Amino acid sequence: MPVTPRVRLFLAAALLVSCARLGAAPKAAPSETPPARGPSLVLRGATVLTAAGPALEHADVWVEDGRIAEVGKAVTAPSTVKVIDVTGRFITPGIIDPHSHLGVYALPNVATNADGNEMTGPFKPEVRAEDSFWPQDPAIERALAGGVTTIHVLPGSANLIGGQGVTLRLVPGLSARELRFPGAPTSMKMACGENPMRVYGAKGQAPQTRMAEVAMLRQELENARAYKPEEGKPHDFANEALAGVLSGETLIENHCYRADEMLLRLDVFREFGIAPRAFHHAVEAYKIRDRLREAGVGAVVWADWWGIKLELLDAVPANAALLDEAGVTVALHSDSPDEIQRLNQEAAKARAAGLRAGIAVTREQALRWITANPAWVLGIESRVGTLEKGKDADLVVWSGDPFSVYARAEQVFIAGGRVYDRARTSPPRSDFELGLEPAP
Amino acid sequence: MKALLAALALVNATVHTGDGPPLEHATVVIDGPKIVAVGTALTPPATAERIDATGKVVTPGLFAVASRLGEVDAEAEPTSVEGTLAESADPVRAALRVADTYNPASFTLPIARAGGISEALVTPAGGLIAGQAALVGLGVHDGVRRASAALALSIPAASGGEDAQSPPGGRSAAFLRLRQVLADTKLYRASHGQFLDNRLRALSVSAADLEVLERAIEHDLPVLVQVDRRAEIQSVLALAHDYDLRIAVVGGAEAWQLAPELARAHVPVVFDPLRTLPDSFSALHARRDAAALLHAAGVPLVIAELSSPHFAHRLRWAAGNAVAEGLPYDAALAAVTSVPAELFGEPRSGVLRAGAPATLVLWNGDPLDVTTWAERMWVRGEEVSLETRQDLLTERYRHAR
Numbered sequence: 001m002p003v004t005p006r007v008r009l010f011l012a013a014a015l016l017v018s019c020a021r022l023g024a025a026p027k028a029a030p031s032e033t034p035p036a037r038g039p040s041l042v043l044r045g046a047t048v049l050t051a052a053g054p055a056l057e058h059a060d061v062w063v064e065d066g067r068i069a070e071v072g073k074a075v076t077a078p079s080t081v082k083v084i085d086v087t088g089r090f091i092t093p094g095i096i097d098p099h100s101h102l103g104v105y106a107l108p109n110v111a112t113n114a115d116g117n118e119m120t121g122p123f124k125p126e127v128r129a130e131d132s133f134w135p136q137d138p139a140i141e142r143a144l145a146g147g148v149t150t151i152h153v154l155p156g157s158a159n160l161i162g163g164q165g166v167t168l169r170l171v172p173g174l175s176a177r178e179l180r181f182p183g184a185p186t187s188m189k190m191a192c193g194e195n196p197m198r199v200y201g202a203k204g205q206a207p208q209t210r211m212a213e214v215a216m217l218r219q220e221l222e223n224a225r226a227y228k229p230e231e232g233k234p235h236d237f238a239n240e241a242l243a244g245v246l247s248g249e250t251l252i253e254n255h256c257y258r259a260d261e262m263l264l265r266l267d268v269f270r271e272f273g274i275a276p277r278a279f280h281h282a283v284e285a286y287k288i289r290d291r292l293r294e295a296g297v298g299a300v301v302w303a304d305w306w307g308i309k310l311e312l313l314d315a316v317p318a319n320a321a322l323l324d325e326a327g328v329t330v331a332l333h334s335d336s337p338d339e340i341q342r343l344n345q346e347a348a349k350a351r352a353a354g355l356r357a358g359i360a361v362t363r364e365q366a367l368r369w370i371t372a373n374p375a376w377v378l379g380i381e382s383r384v385g386t387l388e389k390g391k392d393a394d395l396v397v398w399s400g401d402p403f404s405v406y407a408r409a410e411q412v413f414i415a416g417g418r419v420y421d422r423a424r425t426s427p428p429r430s431d432f433e434l435g436l437e438p439a440p
Numbered sequence: 441m442k443a444l445l446a447a448l449a450l451v452n453a454t455v456h457t458g459d460g461p462p463l464e465h466a467t468v469v470i471d472g473p474k475i476v477a478v479g480t481a482l483t484p485p486a487t488a489e490r491i492d493a494t495g496k497v498v499t500p501g502l503f504a505v506a507s508r509l510g511e512v513d514a515e516a517e518p519t520s521v522e523g524t525l526a527e528s529a530d531p532v533r534a535a536l537r538v539a540d541t542y543n544p545a546s547f548t549l550p551i552a553r554a555g556g557i558s559e560a561l562v563t564p565a566g567g568l569i570a571g572q573a574a575l576v577g578l579g580v581h582d583g584v585r586r587a588s589a590a591l592a593l594s595i596p597a598a599s600g601g602e603d604a605q606s607p608p609g610g611r612s613a614a615f616l617r618l619r620q621v622l623a624d625t626k627l628y629r630a631s632h633g634q635f636l637d638n639r640l641r642a643l644s645v646s647a648a649d650l651e652v653l654e655r656a657i658e659h660d661l662p663v664l665v666q667v668d669r670r671a672e673i674q675s676v677l678a679l680a681h682d683y684d685l686r687i688a689v690v691g692g693a694e695a696w697q698l699a700p701e702l703a704r705a706h707v708p709v710v711f712d713p714l715r716t717l718p719d720s721f722s723a724l725h726a727r728r729d730a731a732a733l734l735h736a737a738g739v740p741l742v743i744a745e746l747s748s749p750h751f752a753h754r755l756r757w758a759a760g761n762a763v764a765e766g767l768p769y770d771a772a773l774a775a776v777t778s779v780p781a782e783l784f785g786e787p788r789s790g791v792l793r794a795g796a797p798a799t800l801v802l803w804n805g806d807p808l809d810v811t812t813w814a815e816r817m818w819v820r821g822e823e824v825s826l827e828t829r830q831d832l833l834t835e836r837y838r839h840a841r
Binding site for chain 2: 107108109110138139142194198286287304305306307308309310312313314316317318322337338342345348349351352353356357359375403404405406407408433436
């Protein structure tokens with residue numbers, strides 16, 4: 001599926017009404033800085049897990065101009081290309097976390113770093129996670145050390161519509177714009193269930209109930225559908241952001257736990273001719289996996305989170321395996337600065353849970369849960385998520401089989417540039433941590 | 441004496457005894473509630489039921505320390521949460537006992553069992569002196585084994601994201617109150633008669649609390665102190681010295697910086713290797729290899745899963761990650777079996793050796809890895825089911841499409 005070009009939302013909305021000959025929308029944010037491309041190199045002699053086919057033993061990965069030039073046995077790169085011997089190591093695509101709050105709930109976890117939920121109204125389509133993102137979050141380099149190269153940063157789930165998500169590469173940068181994944185679509189975070197009810201119910205405001213959540217969402221989408229900019233009046237950025245949702249340009253990433261609520265959301269969206277790209281958390285997705293496959297909706301799930309809230313009580317660790325078996329595009333997510341460091345282990349755990357339940361899950365399938373499938377969830381699957389010729393050279397060299405608790409990422413590359421090297425002690429990337437390292 | 445249960449032999453297993461190197465192609469024989477033999481050159485009694493454990497691993501049951509198992513069903517539902525009090529309650533509640541509300545039918549227990557957990561030190565939460573921890577067993581017809589097994593205490597980190605309403609001085613207030621409480625306990629202990637005759641000055645703590653606190657300063661009750669930052673760990677060590685408390689540090693994000701002092705004072709650290717982020721102003725020096733550093737310095741190390749009772753089953757992976765960051769494998773296994781059992785458990789438990797309780801787990805591979813699972817578990821000789829509600833849900837929906 002081709003990548004949807006990233007178009008500023010108000011531009012997209014303006015296109016919809018271009019015949020009205022309105023004044024130009026305010027200028028779009030500056031375009032992203034293209035990521036720095038590393039030197040050409042060949043990683044030689046590893047077990048290469050491409051996420052696009054079977055494992056290749058004693059294989060090489062040739063990186064040229066930030067992209068993968070070739071993957072296979074004994075690739076023949078020009079003799080000028082630097083060769084790194086990684087015999088005995090494993091190589092995988094860079095891990096992609098489709099649901100993170102890094103930078104918007106930065107560490108340390110204090111009130112002034114709680115920047116991800118604008119809890120002043122249940123509809124905030126105009127706010128953007130990238131405008132809260134703090135690139136000095138110390139969690140970022142720890143995620144990188146776990147082999148994560150791309151994250152999707154979302155607002156929280158306090159609101160029915162919480163705002164716009166952004167896809168970032170974990171390259172150094174001084175603002176979110178410098179980390180933005182070029183060409184990645186914007187997403188719209190939506191939420192069902194306990195969180196909006198808890199936040200607004202406690203204030204005596206709407207929604208207090210699930211029926212109000214559905215009714216309010218339906219009305220909000222209808223208002224957006226009917227919205228038309230008028231000449232001489234200011235643009236309404238909230239409605240113009242929702243225009244991107246209604247046109248399908250903006251991906252709906254919908255926080256939702258229970259099967260019944262996911263089915264109800266599908267009905268509401270269907271009225272407007274749209275569907276979410278994926279349900280996130282989706283702990284009961286296994287109960288409706290055929291319906292999700294038919295609707296072409298993905299599921300973004302955990303390996304073993306359960307029970308913390310009532311709506312998580314029916315979570316099962318075989319969720320990912322059951323969904324994959326049924327043909328749903330399933331991805332694992334962290335939603336946590338802790339688990340983002342170990343998404344490879346989360347994939348192994350979810351695979352083991354499937355095997356224990358008698359569902360045959362290959363290592364290759366499980367690898368796709370943290371690479372190719374989250375790339376699809378974010379609409380960047382033509383660029384990253386597998387190790388194939390022409391794709392961006394986002395990859396991880398692991399000390400051993402990444403599906404083991406004992407494996408560690410040794411080297412991490414983004415667009416061919418090395419962004420993490422376990423063997424080298426370097427100062428912290430985050431300014432916040434500078435000078436904090438104690439004497440050994 | 442006739443055994444209640446038939447003798448059982450697990451044959452040809454890799455056996456981790458909990459306090460030493462693994463035995464290959466080994467046999468474990470249990471008879472009734474006890475282990476009768478463990479070794480590599482054993483012929484099990486002919487009457488024993490044999491279980492072929494070729495390619496499999498046997499360990500002692502795992503011990504979860506500082507857990508809230510059995511106190512919580514769904515954390516976000518206040519009516520399902522016990523072992524704690526409202527924020528507004530007196531922060532000193534030594535007399536509170538989780539044993540009074542420990543629920544052996546809690547949703548949390550089967551998942552923990554499936555993670556190979558057979559014993560837990562269940563601690564109360566909240567306040568400054570949270571109350572008394574209970575030693576519990578996860579076997580059949582099991583439950584509270586020792587109602588007052590430790591006293592739990594917490595130096596607040598004054599953190600907590602968007603819900604945080606913590607005023608400044610949380611740590612200072614904790615030490616201020618703690619010194620008052622301990623001074624009053626000392627006075628109470630020296631002047632029981634006057635206290636009963638109402639001739640003692642007013643004390644800041646209730647009589648019920650004082651009775652429990654007295655046991656702590658008499659070395660009768662271990663004190664678990666949840667504390668992360670180096671400065672406060674140092675202060676806690678000084679306080680423990682002044683009042684002769686037998687303490688263990690829980691959390692201990694920065695404890696590795698004091699490893700020699702902790703080792704010298706024989707103060708154990710209950711550490712969670714999955715929690716290594718600089719996530720509060722008390723943990724800015726947290727590091728991933730802290731467990732290895734503590735062990736190397738000679739600190740008695742307990743590995744625990746400290747985030748949530750819903751994640752108790754992750755204990756073995758916490759240990760596995762510590763190994764990946766440099767902790768020797770046998771030390772990691774001991775840190776979830778024999779070390780906590782010796783500190784907080786029943787005598788001779790947490791190990792596989794003749795005479796020990798027959799509390800053990802049969803795994804289909806390396807128990808510390810993310811690729812394996814527990815196949816069977818026995819607690820005091822009785823097999824306990826590892827089937828969970830999650831298994832039943834999976835089964836129900838697997839074939840009903």
